[in-house]
Amino acid sequence: MANMRETIIAVSIDLFHRKGYFATSVSDIARGSGIQKASIYYHFSSKEDLLYHIMRATMVDLNGYLTRNLSGIEDIEARMRVAVRSHVRFHLERQKENFIANSELRGLTAEHFRDIVTLRDAYEQVFQQLIREGASQGTFVHGDAKLLSYAILTLCTAGAAWYKPEGRLTAEQISHIYERFVIAGLKTADAGLFQGAP
Amino acid sequence: MANMRETIIAVSIDLFHRKGYFATSVSDIARGSGIQKASIYYHFSSKEDLLYHIMRATMVDLNGYLTRNLSGIEDIEARMRVAVRSHVRFHLERQKENFIANSELRGLTAEHFRDIVTLRDAYEQVFQQLIREGASQGTFVHGDAKLLSYAILTLCTAGAAWYKPEGRLTAEQISHIYERFVIAGLKTADAGLFQGAP
DNA sequence: GTCTATAGAGTGATAGAC
């Protein structure tokens, strides 16, 4: 870890994941980084600024990863398979950051909160659009795209949360399991199953 | 709210849900309850004791609700349908407490943490046993019962988290939607889908 | 059962030397 700024970020990701944002003090981060707590403020203007930076980088990378993986693929079902695999793999590979991004939104200022939610909404829109296109061309069931997208994403996000790298399955195997499960649900659930939604 | 102890619990559930356990101070709870913070300690020995009480009551009630709903039902598929509906309905009716029980485990002492996790494990075992029995009699697919139970429970728990009481669907309608979705998944997912697990 | 008062420790953040 050549760069102190990167060290602080890595230490913070680890602590925010293990103890939570509010339970982690700037002193904890400084101790883990091997510097005094005042030195943290040379690199970041506040503890919240550090949280925001971690969350924003995670969401931007998540969106970028999905866009890259989808580029050049035309078939709707193939695009959905790729989207699910992309989501699961990203969450498995950057487990701690994604856990933070999903659980520490309350630590952000109102302005930063809005920014992160906007990025999250854009990501969910990709899945909802795929569900709508798949339904209109008869590949997927007709149902509330918003509720369906939440179901798909939370199922996969939660799956990634209990994954242990030293476990029996590789990230590749797990992403295939969820890909097949979601596609099965989108094709076989009886019509009207997800009609109406919050 | 005749009883001050009950008032403190209700106020704490609201604050822990809205702001999180660590971001909520004993002063906040006292202010919400209309007393001085020192008076909180007449009713509870510590802030953690209050969190533990809320979590334990929620888990005990969750288990009791499931047991009552399952009593007298023999058929495996019918039992699974009832179990899923029971889970979803309980999470919709006591949304805040369940959210706390699922997200504030880090606030507990090691001893209390173990106690809550034991209760949660017992609850999950009911679902895993149903999955195993259904598979052995040919009603459900064969697959890793643990991974399947996690998928079912987190899908339904997450669904309950974004539910808004003033929304379009009633708790009854939502619990039916999830019941049908889970049963469809348990009956139609191709064999080997959930083989192997964390 | 609830109050006032306070102990004792830790918090996020800043000033200014080097």
Add this chain to the structure above:
DNA sequence: GTCTATCACTCTATAGAC
């Protein structure tokens, strides 16, 4: 870029009066 020192405040929890 990192340090020491410190500000101003908040936190959980307790003591003891009423």
